[in-house]
Amino acid sequence: MFNNTQVIRAYFFKLGLSAEIADIYLALHAYGPQSISDLSRHSGVERTRIYRLMDEMLASNLIEVEVQYKKNIFRAAPITNLQVLIAKKEQDLKDLQTELTQLHATLTKAADNAPATRIQFYKGDDGLKQMYWNQTKGKSENLAILYENMQIRTNLAFFERWARTCNERGLKFRGIINDNFIKTQQDWYGKHSNERLASWQSRYLPDGVFLITHSVVIYDDVTAYYNWKDGEIFGVEMYNQEIADSQRQFFEMLWSQGLPVDDLKGLSREIV
Structure with a gap:
């Protein structure tokens, strides 16, 4: 050889x-x-x-x-004859780029003609991580009703990458939280000091006013439901602008009743 x-x-x-x-x-x-x-x-x-x-x-x-x-x-x-092959591949790449642009336009048009409602079901840890990652691609403010923080389920590395991406894209978040969420925050940040969302506001509602049993996030035309309890790990994304707008109104009604709170400090009373 x-x-x-x-x-x-x-x-x-x-x-x-x-x-x-x-x-x-x-x-x-x-x-x-x-x-x-x-x-x-x-x-x-x-x-x-x-x-x-x-x-x-x-x-x-x-x-x-x-x-x-x-x-x-x-x-x-002569080995320099390969220049002809290289030139051909360069042209092939240009053609592929042109075709990709045309393909994107075709698929976008098809999406515009698609039914107004689409429902996507996800299962398992990786499925819910995909749902969280989809949030990073949104353009509107993220409105969330949260049963618990996400990082106790996704692990530190994923959450840091998710939070960093959200911050880099300037995404804004507001969340309605309960006692359980505050407890998961305190438990987590008692052991970790990772990057957090730069634009995050939260308001507290006690269970007697509104009982939160799972997490819901609204952004763009998406209403996303997360369930990570009792061994059942699944989520659902509903793509429908009217439903998302209706959920935003519901969120704002709850937001107006909530108490501003630092989710790391909680209320004046102890969270148990």
């Missing part, structure tokens, strides 16, 4: 050419013009396989063929 085999193979691979083509080209470059039999011996590639690869190498301008009496002799073409 030649000293620069791995380098050549790696470069050819980036161009979509196989390791066998790289080995054949190296053998031609090292030993000069050869017949198929000689080339098979020097490259370690079977003769029948070489025959099948020759068309690809000719198309890539990697070899030249000299016809002699009853046989063909192959020689390595």
